[in-house]
Amino acid sequence: MLPITTLFIGILLVMQVTLSITTSSYRAKLNIDYGDNGDLAMLKIIRAHGNFIEYVPMVLIAMGASELTGAPGWLLVACGCVLLFSRLSHAAHMFGVGGQATRITGAGLTTLIMIALAVYLLGRVLGLLA
Numbered sequence: 001m002l003p004i005t006t007l008f009i010g011i012l013l014v015m016q017v018t019l020s021i022t023t024s025s026y027r028a029k030l031n032i033d034y035g036d037n038g039d040l041a042m043l044k045i046i047r048a049h050g051n052f053i054e055y056v057p058m059v060l061i062a063m064g065a066s067e068l069t070g071a072p073g074w075l076l077v078a079c080g081c082v083l084l085f086s087r088l089s090h091a092a093h094m095f096g097v098g099g100q101a102t103r104i105t106g107a108g109l110t111t112l113i114m115i116a117l118a119v120y121l122l123g124r125v126l127g128l129l130a
Contacts, residue, residue, distance in 0.1 A: 004073060005064040008080035012056055015087060019049040048094035052087055055110050059083050062117035069124045079113050086110045
């Protein structure tokens with residue numbers, strides 16, 4: 001079992017469900033079957049949900065692979081916490097909370113985690129990390 005990655009999968013699934021329900025509810029409210037129908041709020045909700053789906057699964061896969069290869073627990077917990085914060089930050093901006101800095105923070109921290117996990121995994125595979 002991968003206890004640290006599994007914990008963050010569970011936490012992030014709650015966020016995924018929340019974003020899914022928000023998107024579906026707003027679609028139903030405006031009677032929009034596909035796309036955003038030119039509604040800016042709908043577009044932002046779609047992008048908050050879509051952006052989450054675009055990044056979170058790959059980061060969780062990288063966390064799981066890192067945990068399998070013996071990554072230190074502190075690294076995994078740090079990546080998981082930063083991932084959660086970054087995705088909350090990005091979604092908050094898309095829902096109108098916080099300024100542009102909130103979105104940049106979310107995107108930047110997600111990129112930083114991906115780089116950190118890529119460096120760790122490549123270092124392990126190439127024998128550069130013990």
